[in-house]
Amino acid sequence: MNVMDPRVTSAILYLDGVHVSFDGFHAINNLSLALEPGEMRAIIGPNGAGKTTMMDIITGKTKPDEGVVLFDGSTDLTRLDETRIAELGIGRKFQKPTVFESQTIEDNLLLALNVDHSVKGTLFWRGSKDESERIDRVLETIRLKDVRRKMAGSLSHGQKQWLEIGMLLAQDPKLLLVDEPVAGMTDVETHQTAELLKEINKEKTVMVVEHDMTFVRELGVKVTCLHEGTVLAEGSIDDVSSNERVIEVYLGR
Amino acid sequence: MQHILTRSLDRAATTFILVVAGLGILISLSNILLPAGSFFQVPTYLVALFGKYVCYAILALSIDLIWGYCGILSLGHGAFFALGGYAMGMYLMRQIGSRGVYGNPILPDFMVFLNYPKLPWYWHGFDMFWFAALMVLLVPGLLAFCFGWLAFRSRVTGVYLSIITQAMTYALLLAFFRNDFGFGGNNGLTDFKDILGFNVQADGTRVALFLLSCFSLILAFLICRAVVTSKLGKLLIAIRDAESRTRFLGYRVESYKLFVFTLSACMAGVAGALYVPQVGIINPSEFAPGNSIEAVIWVAVGGRGTLTGAALGAVVVNYAKTYFTSGPLAPYWLFMLGALFILVTLLLPKGIVGTFNAWWEPWKAQRISDADESAAREDGIEPKPNPAE
Ligand SMILES: Nc1ncnc2c1ncn2[C@@H]1O[C@H](COP(=O)(O)OP(=O)(O)OP(=O)(O)O)[C@@H](O)[C@H]1O
Numbered sequence: 001m002n003v004m005d006p007r008v009t010s011a012i013l014y015l016d017g018v019h020v021s022f023d024g025f026h027a028i029n030n031l032s033l034a035l036e037p038g039e040m041r042a043i044i045g046p047n048g049a050g051k052t053t054m055m056d057i058i059t060g061k062t063k064p065d066e067g068v069v070l071f072d073g074s075t076d077l078t079r080l081d082e083t084r085i086a087e088l089g090i091g092r093k094f095q096k097p098t099v100f101e102s103q104t105i106e107d108n109l110l111l112a113l114n115v116d117h118s119v120k121g122t123l124f125w126r127g128s129k130d131e132s133e134r135i136d137r138v139l140e141t142i143r144l145k146d147v148r149r150k151m152a153g154s155l156s157h158g159q160k161q162w163l164e165i166g167m168l169l170a171q172d173p174k175l176l177l178v179d180e181p182v183a184g185m186t187d188v189e190t191h192q193t194a195e196l197l198k199e200i201n202k203e204k205t206v207m208v209v210e211h212d213m214t215f216v217r218e219l220g221v222k223v224t225c226l227h228e229g230t231v232l233a234e235g236s237i238d239d240v241s242s243n244e245r246v247i248e249v250y251l252g253r
Numbered sequence: 254m255q256h257i258l259t260r261s262l263d264r265a266a267t268t269f270i271l272v273v274a275g276l277g278i279l280i281s282l283s284n285i286l287l288p289a290g291s292f293f294q295v296p297t298y299l300v301a302l303f304g305k306y307v308c309y310a311i312l313a314l315s316i317d318l319i320w321g322y323c324g325i326l327s328l329g330h331g332a333f334f335a336l337g338g339y340a341m342g343m344y345l346m347r348q349i350g351s352r353g354v355y356g357n358p359i360l361p362d363f364m365v366f367l368n369y370p371k372l373p374w375y376w377h378g379f380d381m382f383w384f385a386a387l388m389v390l391l392v393p394g395l396l397a398f399c400f401g402w403l404a405f406r407s408r409v410t411g412v413y414l415s416i417i418t419q420a421m422t423y424a425l426l427l428a429f430f431r432n433d434f435g436f437g438g439n440n441g442l443t444d445f446k447d448i449l450g451f452n453v454q455a456d457g458t459r460v461a462l463f464l465l466s467c468f469s470l471i472l473a474f475l476i477c478r479a480v481v482t483s484k485l486g487k488l489l490i491a492i493r494d495a496e497s498r499t500r501f502l503g504y505r506v507e508s509y510k511l512f513v514f515t516l517s518a519c520m521a522g523v524a525g526a527l528y529v530p531q532v533g534i535i536n537p538s539e540f541a542p543g544n545s546i547e548a549v550i551w552v553a554v555g556g557r558g559t560l561t562g563a564a565l566g567a568v569v570v571n572y573a574k575t576y577f578t579s580g581p582l583a584p585y586w587l588f589m590l591g592a593l594f595i596l597v598t599l600l601l602p603k604g605i606v607g608t609f610n611a612w613w614e615p616w617k618a619q620r621i622s623d624a625d626e627s628a629a630r631e632d633g634i635e636p637k638p639n640p641a642e
């Protein structure tokens with residue numbers, strides 16, 4: 001399928017019947033899920049449920065053995081590589097915050113900006129007013145303006161999470177996949193992160209994986225619970241958290 | 254152009270260029286102007302030796318560009334150096350003309366000796382300097398491009414990449430050893446007479462070659478600086494530190510690696526081409542895997558990811574090599590080199606220049622932030638005085 005094909009679904013992200021196994025271990029099993037444009041979705045589930053693996057599939061890091069993964073209703077993501085998928089407008093924050101530690105915070109954001117990414121373009125790049133304003137705005141949003149010239153490696157775990165969210169903002173994707181954004185954050189920071197994601201969601205589609213139920217509750221969005229690589233329950237936070245199976249495999253522990 | 258220069262030339266870079274240029278000119282002048290045998294006169298054999306070091310320094314820069322900044326540890330860069338050297342050697346062979354032992358106006362001596370009926374097709378054109386000079390860049394560049402295209406596209410990294418670069422230089426070593434490969438086999442190319450009409454043995458030519466090497470070192474350094482201080486340079490470091498992250502930001506990592514790897518191979522080729530007329534011979538031993546490893550050690554000793562350190566490391570280690578291998582300690586040189594590498598890895602993991610920077614930079618950063626503050630005060634954004642005071 002290419003971009004010219006008519007949309008087969010209104011969903012911005014559409015997974016159907018996806019399977020992945022690693023050496024015979026079925027990490028993802030008949031997974032089906034759809035995100036509507038502009039939606040924010042929280043994904044919960046026990047350790048090893050396949051949440052991160054699902055993001056790996058969407059971003060092209062892992063190729064599914066079977067199944068359909070469509071972006072914008074028509075682009076088959078299983079046939080594209082990470083770079084191409086990022087160019088299409090899917091951004092990702094990793095479970096373990098991954099920033100460029102030996103470079104400054106502003107350089108991390110500069111590298112994330114969605115500008116010309118060709119070899120020639122970066123070699124002969126000259127900063128523009130527009131770019132530095134965008135970086136300033138992001139720095140403001142993630143509250144790291146005062147330390148912009150510090151090395152990213154010197155940040156605390158929580159600040160690195162924020163920097164990585166900032167890199168997502170600079171990347172300006174249509175769909176954001178955010179894996180465990182509040183791990184290592186204080187309650188105040190967790191609250192601020194929830195506010196920030198809600199703010200981002202005004203313009204963009206967001207998928208958040210998180211174990212922190214207070215945080216998920218605060219987001220106040222539709223929740224999907226994964227278990228053993230498949231959807232166990234889906235609905236409002238109250239529906240999902242009162243689901244017997246969910247309590248059994250996840251919340252009850 | 255202007256902004257690339259200002260960006261590339263920080264204080265350390267300017268100092269480096271001035272030192273290379275200064276030493277180059279001083280050594281040349283002392284050789285030419287002072288009477289032979291006087292205390293301050295640098296004898297011609299030393300000028301040629303220094304010229305050799307400078308070529309090694311260019312090779313070290315080329316390795317640092319890919320290893321220090323992009324994390325590509327090539328253990329086969331000696332191959333690109335040697336290929337550049339062979340291209341120059343072929344030109345020098347063709348310049349001998351009928352002055353060879355067998356007096357054949359077209360065929361080099363070894364071809365007459367091995368009963369070659371005519372000049373192999375790939376030797377055509379090497380009688381012209383411009384063509385040879387082009388090949389000095391093109392042959393290593395093209396090999397690096399093809400090799401890199403295959404390796405980087407298949408995402409071969411780390412130790413695996415290092416091993417296949419070793420295999421590459423080893424394969425070339427075996428090929429160049431063969432008499433029927435057409436490059437003089439075991440003996441390689443030697444007995445050169447002229448370069449651009451000047452006698453390669455003459456003092457003046459040697460000084461000129463040395464100066465040209467210094468100039469090339471400065472040029473190579475400037476190119477490396479321009480690359481590493483660009484946004485592409487920041488991206489190379491990002492690839493070195495977190496390669497897959499850059500892919501998820503939408504960068505095509507293999508294109509970037511291919512670009513620096515090819516650029517680096519061309520630089521290594523130029524280093525080899527300058528080396529050959531100064532040492533008077535090129536033979537297959539230049540492809541020996543050990544040579545490439547040695548070159549990586551120079552960079553580690555000087556400090557990877559610093560450029561100046563790479564050049565310094567090449568000169569320091571090779572000076573030590575010359576010193577020790579010409580004395581009674583000669584048989585132990587390889588052990589000493591190994592020990593040096595282990596010591597540097599354990600005690601000075603950042604190398605000479607890296608360690609110096611680690612000690613110097615916090616101090617410099619302090620000065621910069623002080624300067625920032627005073628600049629901010631001049632802009633009138635001084636914090637409001639506390640009314641309680
Ligand atoms: N590349 C891989 N090779 C082999 N097994 C893998 C690989 N990636 C993931 N797995 C396995 O797949 C399962 C799902 O892992 P995944 O990281 O997606 O879980 P998760 O839901 O993100 O868990 P957590 O909440 O701990 O982050 C785990 O059992 C994991 O060990």
Ligand SMILES: [Mg+2]
Binds near residue numbers: 051052053
């Ligand atoms: Mg996970």
